[in-house]
Amino acid sequence: MERAVWRRMATAKVSSGLQLRLYVAGNAPNSVRAVANVRAICDQHFASGHELEIVDLLLHPRRALADGILVTPTLLKLLPLPVQRVIGDLSDTNQVLLMLASA
Numbered sequence: 001m002e003r004a005v006w007r008r009m010a011t012a013k014v015s016s017g018l019q020l021r022l023y024v025a026g027n028a029p030n031s032v033r034a035v036a037n038v039r040a041i042c043d044q045h046f047a048s049g050h051e052l053e054i055v056d057l058l059l060h061p062r063r064a065l066a067d068g069i070l071v072t073p074t075l076l077k078l079l080p081l082p083v084q085r086v087i088g089d090l091s092d093t094n095q096v097l098l099m100l101a102s103a
C-alpha cells in the first residue's frame with residue numbers, strides 16, 4: 001500500500017455511523033486480501049454510512065500499541081460500541097458481519 005492511512009467517509013455524519021480501523025502489514029498477501037474484502041463489505045452492506053481507516057504497521061508501528069494489535073491483518077470496529085475485533089483476511093463475510101452487528 002502506498003498510503004499509510006486511508007479514510008473513506010460515505011456520509012458527512014460518520015460520528016453516528018460505523019467506524020472501522022484495519023491494521024495491515026504493507027503489501028503482504030493477507031493484508032491486500034483484507035483491504036479488498038473490507039472495502040467490498042463496506043460498499044455492499046454499509047454504503048450509507050461508514051468510515052474506514054487503514055493503517056500500515058510497516059510505516060506506523062506505534063499505532064498498534066494503543067489498540068493492542070499483535071497480528072495483522074486485524075479489523076477493529078470502533079463505533080458503535082462495544083469495540084470488537086476480527087483477525088485474518090476477512091474472507092469470511094458472515095463472521096465479519098456478525099462482528100459488525102454485535103452491540
